[in-house]
Amino acid sequence: MLIQLTDQPIDVAAVLQAVQADGAGAVNAFIGTIRNRSTGRRVVRLHYEAYDQMAVHQLRKVAEQAVERWPMLQEVAIVHRKGTLEIGDVAVAVAVSTPHRAESFAACQYIIDTLKEVVPIWKKEEYEDGTVWVAAHP
Amino acid sequence: MKLTIALFGITREIVGSPQLELTVPAGQSVQELLAELHQSFPALGQLRSLAVAVNNEYAQPGTQLQERDEIALIPPVSGG
Numbered sequence A: 001m002l003i004q005l006t007d008q009p010i011d012v013a014a015v016l017q018a019v020q021a022d023g024a025g026a027v028n029a030f031i032g033t034i035r036n037r038s039t040g041r042r043v044v045r046l047h048y049e050a051y052d053q054m055a056v057h058q059l060r061k062v063a064e065q066a067v068e069r070w071p072m073l074q075e076v077a078i079v080h081r082k083g084t085l086e087i088g089d090v091a092v093a094v095a096v097s098t099p100h101r102a103e104s105f106a107a108c109q110y111i112i113d114t115l116k117e118v119v120p121i122w123k124k125e126e127y128e129d130g131t132v133w134v135a136a137h138p
Numbered sequence B: 001m002k003l004t005i006a007l008f009g010i011t012r013e014i015v016g017s018p019q020l021e022l023t024v025p026a027g028q029s030v031q032e033l034l035a036e037l038h039q040s041f042p043a044l045g046q047l048r049s050l051a052v053a054v055n056n057e058y059a060q061p062g063t064q065l066q067e068r069d070e071i072a073l074i075p076p077v078s079g080g
Helices: A012-018 A052-069 A101-118 B009-015 B030-040 B042-046
Strands: A002-006 A026-033 A041-050 A075-081 A083-086 A090-098 A121-127 A130-133 B002-006 B019-023 B051-054 B071-074
Touching (some): A002 A052, A012 A026, A012 A075, A012 A090, A052 A075, A052 A101, A075 A101, A130 B009, B009 B042, B019 B030, B030 B042
Parallel strands (some): B002 B071
Antiparallel strands (some): B002 B019, B051 B071
16 A cells, blocks of 8 residues: 655656556556646646645545455555645546456545545645635635 | 644634644533634634544544644645
């Protein structure tokens, strides 16, 4: 299991390598990247902040919950970036390996969806004329 | 008892500091702590949600805080 929070660029090939398993017939990955528009505004860059210790703990819990739900999971890797990211940068990479493809899609989606709900990481979007903490206000 | 509360993201900006030190009655609950913070920093009430983490786990409103707990305010998360 690879669980990491990093301020360095994410090496997607290394994340895929981390889920290599002889019992796997499927590897499924989700790569989250920085988009240039948000709610109609042009985004210049993004700033990610994390509560490091809790974020790593919660990332590990999400991975463990996925293994409980899909016991056939061979390997799980979750790497999340923090710091300042530019358009096109990889913010998060999730990869799983399973014997067959159906469970790989389901487990990968479960991990990224749950991560977005529970892991204490925050992003601030920077526009040409200001900044906003994403999702902070109703 | 003395509590140290770690602040992140928008809560750090609202309070104007990365951490807050408070003296509260022994056995104060998460709910009571939140009520006190809302009173001191009304802008916290405008957030979509505000959770409290105790020792790296999300805490229930009734959880009683201890002096050595690692406490943090968790505004709406937006990772990914």
